[in-house]
Amino acid sequence: MNPFYVTTPIYYVNARPHLGHAYSTVVADVLNRFHRMCGQETYFLTGTDEHGDKVVRAAKDEGLSPLVYAEQVSELFKTLWPELDIEYDYFIRTTDHVHVKVVKEILQKIYDAGDIYFSEYEGAYCFGCERFYTERELVDGRCPDHNTVPEVIRESNYFFRMSRYQDWLVEYIETRPDFIRPERYRNEVLAFLREPLEDLCISRPKTRLQWGVTLPFDDRYVTYVWFDALLNYVSALGYPDSDLFKRFWPNVHHVIAKDILKPHGIYWPIMLRAAGIPQYRHLNVHGYWNVDESKMSKSLGNVVEPLDLKNQYGADAFRYFLMREMVFGLDCNFSEKALVQRINSDLANDLGNLFSRSLTMIHRYFEGIVPKGDLAPESNLDLDMKSAALRSVRECREAMEEFAFNKALMAIWRFINQTNKYIDVTAPWELAKRKAQREQLQAVLYNVMEGLRVIAGLIYPVMPRTAQLMQKHLGLPSADAFQKFEDLDVWGRTIPGTKLPKTVSLFPRIEQDKAQSTGHETLEPTDEMPHRKPEISMEIFQRIDLRVATVLDAELVPRSKKLLKLRVHAGEEFNIVAGLAESHKPEDLVGKQVVVVANLKPAKLMGILSHGMVLTAANKDSCRLITVDGPSEPGTPLS
């Protein structure tokens, strides 16, 4: 009945798993579990993308063959997911034989249909980088990385005729508001498509790259990037004839981060169209996790390791935080402080304590045996509990269907708070004091048990471990009892007379100061002062080659507003193009000693190659050079 197929991107193996990978995959897992609870048959695919240039280079750095290297990193992903309680059905690798076979079949099919053509072109090629450069990218006619003049070589390649599908795609997206969602990303794709679409180069000659899938119609070439990677979504199901493919493909939900919107929103639908495969159902695009106010990046050294977080706080708490904190589609900040706060207030105080106080009373007043649930007729609070529960179930389901995971959790927590309040208002500890109110006590605690049963069910997609632990301690029949929405829609499923196991603590509180005291005081940033950038290690700082340099010559760059071309001596001589013309006259600079960054990647400004950067203290009003307080040997390093 209504099968559900969810995919994550296949992760490129040139980097270790980070928070963003974890989020995409947790989202897919949550969706998968949710749809299973709805009674649907589900299939969940993840995997790794292992071909291409960058993998070859990363492998070389490690002294490994591309395949061995790819296997090692792939294994990191594959073993991380079970740690986060992610239950995928299949883990695909683009190096799988079956995948390679499908890629070839589809390439041949599109080639036969005439949408792939062969074309020769000429370009500036840098042998050091092993790549072509466009005129725009060149700096002073030289390679920006190697500072060498690239050679003009002729190369032939295969191109995918995307341009002829442009109008079709625009219309397809325009007539289907939920094809790409949230809407902001749909608009972004439509904006891309306002410009003419260029045909996509889909091959690399083997003289340059061997690590890929050989073209079926020309064994001198391999396919490049996206043709290989995107097809994983169909090859994993056993395209074209398998039962899995027929059942699941038309119901596919892709989950991706916004960085790969273009391939998924443009190349992929066109590829499917050209190959005669039905379109995917939905493309669901999420934002980035920013760590400590600045974008997460390996070079900043502030990558948050998903495994470390799981080990410290537990998979369920980590999953809860990811799903509760981020609005699907928007960027979100990650901080350990926020994580600890969520754990303490939402999980420990609200849910954990509710669970604990409820079960303690069952044990204390009823020797751990679930009481009868006869509703006390005079208590209208019973009805409130039931309708509050049903409302929560409905709101939660609606929110999940529109990927509003944070709203789904908010709806659950509203009900958790209502249950806490119900206990407060009915005051079972007072009822317990009088024999005559025994039946009311039974009814109240039975209602609380029912509330907890519903809560356990609702949190299952996000926190499967906690859900199962709660279920066990609520004396519910194992496994499937709460894993169906149809059971959550019914009030009164808890079976009276069941003996409950000894109670447990679901989420211990985390002492705040432990998480916060990293040893340094934080300065309060003022309006005048910029926020402090994320912490870096000494090792990273020392990679910056700061030196004293003497300005030998300075001249205005023609036609520029603020650029000066400087010839400097910093142990060696090189040119720097600096934006100083508005604050400094060229003749005043000659002979001055300044501080430069000597190992900055060269860049072209106004067609002139700049090999470094002059340090200044600058704001909107002034620009002051950083210099030394007495004559120094040019090239003297700063430390």
Next chain:
RNA sequence: GGCGGUGUAGCUCAGUCGGUUAGAGCAUGCGGCUCAUAUCCGCAGUGUCCGGGGUUCAAGUCCCUGCACCGCUACCA
């Protein structure tokens, strides 16, 4: 510089088609309870809705403009 996005309580953010006195959670303060993991429940706030102008009977919401921050890009480096 260009294009796009964002700007709402101390913090993180909701705010629908322009419509009553602008909301939630956290943090803070006060009160209540004692079943519970010092938890829970109630009450209380605090707002230049970034600034300025405009449209309108009515603007957080629409228009213009300025500023700040983010992303892409560029003659930032």
